[in-house]
Amino acid sequence: MIGERLKEERKRLGLTQPGLADVAGAAKRTVIDWEKGVSSPTAAQLEALSRVGMDVLFVVTGLRANKVTDQSYAALTPHMTEKGNPVTHSVAAEPLGEYHLNRREKALLENYRGSDEEGRRAMESTASALAHRDSAKKKGRQGGE
Numbered sequence: 001m002i003g004e005r006l007k008e009e010r011k012r013l014g015l016t017q018p019g020l021a022d023v024a025g026a027a028k029r030t031v032i033d034w035e036k037g038v039s040s041p042t043a044a045q046l047e048a049l050s051r052v053g054m055d056v057l058f059v060v061t062g063l064r065a066n067k068v069t070d071q072s073y074a075a076l077t078p079h080m081t082e083k084g085n086p087v088t089h090s091v092a093a094e095p096l097g098e099y100h101l102n103r104r105e106k107a108l109l110e111n112y113r114g115s116d117e118e119g120r121r122a123m124e125s126t127a128s129a130l131a132h133r134d135s136a137k138k139k140g141r142q143g144g145e
Helices: 002-012 017-024 028-036 043-050 056-061 070-082 103-113 117-138
Strands: none
Touching: 002 028, 002 056, 017 028, 017 043, 043 056, 103 117
């Protein structure tokens, strides 16, 4: 089971077996053995794989980590807007559904969580301003740029 999930995650990330081996500090043959269930990656190798966006919780347990759903987003939204800058409302009208964060999204979220309140407000304001700017460009209402 671990091997099947490891392969699924490797493909989700767009990695080849040699690419995964390189990230994990292993040989390609070792990755093949992991995917066949002959052996399993060590904790240190899983940690290295997590740094490129692999959902190691899923690999080990079959449960997805970092799921964002409409419900979890709704729970976060008041925190992001009530105490923040007035421009921090979302321009996205579509529901999120359910998806998994990629490496860049995870890094952004980790930076946000690692910031103090002032840093979080700055990130929220910046993201909102850029999203509104991009939204205006799409609608042909480009401002004074």
